Amino acid sequence: MQFRTNRDSVVSRKASKKTTSATFTQYIHRRKKRKFKYPPLHISSCKLQMATAVSSAGDPTTTIDDVHPDVLIGALSHLDGPSLASASCATAHLRSISSAPDLWRRLCLSTWPSLRHHPRLVRLLDASPRQFFADAYPFPTPAAPVARTTSDQLPDELISAVDLYHRGGTPIFSCSVETNTSSEWFRAAPFRIDVPTNASVRPEELTLSWILIDPAKGRAVNVSSRRMVAAERRVWSAGEMTARFATVANGCALSAAVAWKKGTGDVLEVGLTVEDMDGVCVSGSEGLRAVRAAMEAGRKGRGKGEEEAEAKAKYLEYLTRKRCRVESRVREERSADVHCAAVSVALFLAFVFLLIFR
Template identity: 50%
Template structure:
């Protein structure tokens, strides 16, 4: 008889102590099933999640920061060279150099920069920049600042921008009190109108005893007229008379053939030779182009508004004769009256000491302020005219009442 067994089971017989199998009614009672041996339980380790690291982004160092790091690296190198060296210092320096070379910042500071060029080459390159670019380059590093502060560089830049500075019998830039860099910083940007009213009301303000006007007229960017005019301002006649400076007199016109008045540009720099300060009182571009009502000549106006007054430079062009007949500077107050020499000097001194404004839109700002000044002056004139009409009506009414009263008194007698 076959007994079905589970896989891995073993049959064995049960014997009595006497050695014979125990009596049983069933033959299966003499056998027992032996379970299979227990297998060891193997526990699988927990699966750890795989974390993918993000890619490392390269460190981008701006050029200006790179130049600063380069300068700091050089300063550190000079400091280390100044210290006394020993046997152990060389090894530490090599380790430090290796660490700097392995770091990103060390790679950037170790690269070649513009300061690695010879000083003569850098100075030649700086001379080819314009004024704003040269001023921006001087703010990069101490080395570039030292090269950009060269007086000869700024003198050449000022002469290229304003040729009239070298037409004076004694060169304006040759004075020890006038720094070329300071002159460019004063004359290139536009004067601000914020500090002029407060400063102009100061009675103890120092007034210039002499003014030098550097006048340059350009046509399509090329200079066609340059002249420097010296004006003495210490006399009582000048202080009490209306302010006016003539660079070109109508008796001695300047030839200027085939020019378009609308394309003219003007720079009028007023310099105080005693203090060395300057201010440009021209809007550079024309704010108005008119026709003279009698002669028919073209009047090109350049103006800035300072302290509630208008500094207006007028270029009178005769297209038929092909010449500049007159170039003059005048000052008007808010009512349209000519300002005196003393009032004009106070406004000029306040503008020289005040802040400046730069930017490409300053020409449009000067044109806007000029239009506001003209409209305000027109409104003042209309209001004054209405007041005068009311006063005339009142005077006429009083006169009529007096005449009627006199006639009534004569009739009723």
Template identity: 50%
Template sequence: MVTTTIEDLHADVLGCALRRLDGRSLAAASCATAGLRALAADTETWRALCLAEWPSLALPGGSHGRCLLTALPPRRLFADAFPFPSPDAAPGVSDGLGLPGELVSAVDVYHRGAPLLSRVVETPASSPWFLGSPFRVEAVERKRPAATDAASAASPSPEELELSWVMVDPSRGRAVNVSSRRPVSVGRHWYTGDTLVRFAVVLGGCKFEATVACAEEGRVAEVSLAAEDADGAAVGGEGALRLLAAAMEAPRRGGDGEPEEAKRRYHEFVRRKKGRKENKARREALVDLCCSAASAAVVLTCLAAVALR
């Protein structure tokens, strides 16, 4: 009796079948046999997967206006940007490698899985101004509203938006996705009335929060990324670079439950920040009370001294 294995199929047939898999399934198939590993390592297959996952990668970016897939091997980029980063990455991990001199953001907003808008943003990260200022990256600014296509003309529901924000260090050839993909909170701005859809990941005890602001007509008006520490203070450019560099070097975590885990970590971070603020307010109130009591005691002592003369 002759047994037939999958590797008895022609390589072109196997390659065509592998190109129909998603990234996770393709990586799993490459672990089966040496033959499948060789076929699954095809650069064009991984390039097509990356472009399907992140349409922004086809746009020019970086200091030379190149497509990001020419700066990073597609398989390396997918392995870095698809799994969630480790929330426990310590900022000191990458100290020996130095800080990134340039960051390139590949930003994609989706509605019900369909791409809504894509942007590539270059951020020079070596200037003293950037290193000393609060970290913030604008992908879409209100003064330059995002152009929409036919897919976004139907006023998308903010609650159904998804976001991917891939930060790339071209010089080191590493990347990390700093978005929770799905919203962790949805609310309205108290002044403008815009709907604010927030996406966040917690890295090294700090929070990277991307905010998509939707105008009343459903148009995406702003998309920005900022970082905040456990006390609610803005993280500076140098501190954010250390966190990002550590996250790029740290192990990744996969799994379908990661968006919910990211949401849980976000709410835990917000709860702890609120607790720290309340404790700080109580300590300050106690200090004020002690100072007032001491001042009153001094005044009474002076009055008593004058009265007893």
């Protein structure tokens, strides 16, 4: 009797489960047949839509083109340069709005505060702010070796816009310096531009921007790697270190160096030099040729942080090639010394032989 009661309860539970399953299946079937008022949102990578609330009654679609331009300009003003350039590729409406000169002018002044300190740079920026950003922000692409040109084709003046940032965001030092590059003294002496500074921070947390501007032709190039690529001890001064922010182009290293006092972190000097593949600082005329080639080289936009990593990899490759060239030269000089010594010994023995058996 007890066995039959248990079996009846099991059968009852199975029947209840079947009823529940059938009810759930019918519920799902009714949900599939139902027409939803709001369809799912689809965002295309080529066209940006802010809202698509299309009802079955045929309501109009709201797109990015319906937003007031002042609202879009206010939103775009919070973007950095690469993000603003990407947004301009979304739609024709965004492209026209993102091409506003005031938008790019504010972006340049916020990125490089040193541009405010020189009236000629302000006028140059007002003429074409978007072109200035396209020249100054991306690094120049590798090009062919620098060809020798006449002195008339070299810039007679360079303006350096230097900005030193702490932890990549807070500017702690900004200045602009004019350099007369037409004098014979500058073109014959080693290429070097110095900028006075009195900052005091940890060098590993620094970000440096060094823009060279040719005011005559309105071209600019950023010769700094933004982040430090190497740190080395200064040979002639104890307790002082040098952080290098270098880019390699056209077979030369355009190296912006920040010297600081170890322990206190006081920045002593900021300078720019141009070195060849042997690590020797080139003359002013050769350095101007390298700067001119970097200004005329193409630009290629990359993702955030990729340019800095590539600049550091190129500089490490440059150091490796320079070390190999130095070692090869040492081996050649050692071999030449051995040959000279052997020839000298042979001549001496021949002279002694002639004296003895004369």
